[in-house]
Amino acid sequence: MASTAVELIKDLSTPAFVVDLDIVKRNASVMLARFQKLGVQLRPHMKTHKTLECADIMTGGSRRCIVVSTLAEASFFADHGYDDILYAYPLPFDKVERCAELSEKLSLFHVLVDSSLALQELKRRPLKQGKAWHVWMKLDCNNGRAGVPHAEPAALQLAQEISETEGVELTGIYAHCGNSYGSKGEEQIKAVAQETTTFTLQFVEKLKAVGVKGPKSSIGSTPSCSHPVPDMAMLSEVHPGNYIFYDVQQSLIGSCRLEDVAVRVLTRVIGHYPHKNQLLVDCGWTALSHDGGGRLPTGYAVIEGHPDIKLVSMTQEHGRVEPVSGKLDFSQFPLGSMLSLMPYHACATAVMHPVYYVHSKGKIVGTWKPTRGW
């Protein structure tokens, strides 16, 4: 890559995914300090960035206590000295053996289940050296994706079943408040955070009442962990992830300000088409993703410093930019000039890039290579 010798982000070959190290460090410190103050363990999620360097920043250098969404991530971090890894994904039956190997290798590897059948799969593969499977039960507190609905008797039954199974330890109760993504503003976010916290803590109390003591409790999502409610101090852990980069979506939800967004896709103007009142840029969906569906007033991204133009559509390697209204002043955007796109969804954009260019005040200070695959 010609880009590796480049010193300033303005000279990078485009499209390029750039990460502002100062903002990343600030986002990490704020979240670490927030939950330290509340006395709650922060277990940061790796899914947004999938890099060692960023994981080190998020864990404050401990290399302990993380959550991942793929086994590829789990293995990647385990291979690089990480431990206490929670694979927060409904246990896929084709991956039990790999999970067992990680459980045997690490001091703490946690899996997640939301069905009795998954528990049977764990029983069929007892761990060596008398180790126990560390199991979190996924509780659905109105998020509506995975998990056992918190109010259903089946939830309590499954938790009891896990706790009674030989070779298996019910380590915790895990809820994802992804429904916080439907919020607008701090008040609505806090309402979801409160609801998820209440249901999770109530569930742990109900477990105690039936004699199951000890399981931890964890909830998480970037909106709820950006605006925690006081009751969250009673949780054992939280597990947000996107906050390390933030994005336009999070700013619209109210999790952050636009100034907290740490990532951009840099692109250059490669075409002037006055007959269409349109610019062409070298950023297609391979560099930005289609996430968000182009529904922002400025289309698929916010174009930094140019609230009056819109990324209206993309093909594989091309993006079309038009004025939000009126006629485009092409002289403002010479061929070869650079535009800086704030992604709608940082997780979706990061995943499109084999390398991230990390900068401090525009000067490149490193490159990060994410792990990929499953």
Add this chain to the structure above:
Amino acid sequence: MASTAVELIKDLSTPAFVVDLDIVKRNASVMLARFQKLGVQLRPHMKTHKTLECADIMTGGSRRCIVVSTLAEASFFADHGYDDILYAYPLPFDKVERCAELSEKLSLFHVLVDSSLALQELKRRPLKQGKAWHVWMKLDCNNGRAGVPHAEPAALQLAQEISETEGVELTGIYAHCGNSYGSKGEEQIKAVAQETTTFTLQFVEKLKAVGVKGPKSSIGSTPSCSHPVPDMAMLSEVHPGNYIFYDVQQSLIGSCRLEDVAVRVLTRVIGHYPHKNQLLVDCGWTALSHDGGGRLPTGYAVIEGHPDIKLVSMTQEHGRVEPVSGKLDFSQFPLGSMLSLMPYHACATAVMHPVYYVHSKGKIVGTWKPTRGW
């Protein structure tokens, strides 16, 4: 990866992108034979797959005469013995030096321009050893993305300017009929193919009339090259790409039958949620992409053998499946069972995968690793 020792695609760790080698070979042969019969050079596009192995199949082993959409692809294929490579992308000014190096290294490296300013950039970097830049002019024949509109005097002026510039050779006129993607059925596809062909050939005639002789002509898109019109025999080249895999989108346009679609994303059922009438599968947008926007009657994909279920939504690593109507019969889809998704857009899905599993009749015969980046 645990998957590499796997012999049958049914045993792959999911999600996995699988390529049916027999269909790929058939799609390649049909396209090669079709244009050999018409006496037109096929210059296959590499953007869909970005792998050496598939390129070898598409070029019939010649390793010559390909088109790419990124410089990373150009360098990747050049490094592996490919030559006569057309970088069919409006020349990005930050990549002129890398283009010059490829032009000096290869016997034939072609660039594309659609503005006088781009031509000036080439003039500022004369090639060594008296070599000339091979330049294709991009003509917009109502596709509406890049290129100079075919009927505007500016088009003729630019072509003349290229042909008169020292150190530069006007190698050809290049039109992409991406507007064929709006077609439904063979008749509409052929109408677009005819229009693009007519405008391109007329333009070459106009050039001849002003004394510019010799430039080649090339049009392309998978729909138009799947249903060529007789006049396309008068072109020098065509440059389709997606046809090697095809996809649901192409079947809806009418370029192919569903039986011609060579790729799938394999996924497994990881959750049963009767209270939501919903299955969870281990395929999110990281494995399938959001392309198509979920507007198929079956959502984001066609689920092979199950026309009655729908991939309604995805998050990063999860997909939600519901019946198209009525109540889901969960016994048909046990936890751990595999579903096979036909992607809406093969290019967008392939780009999400660091490795493709290649099979013949379900037996894995190899893995292909695509190049990525720009």
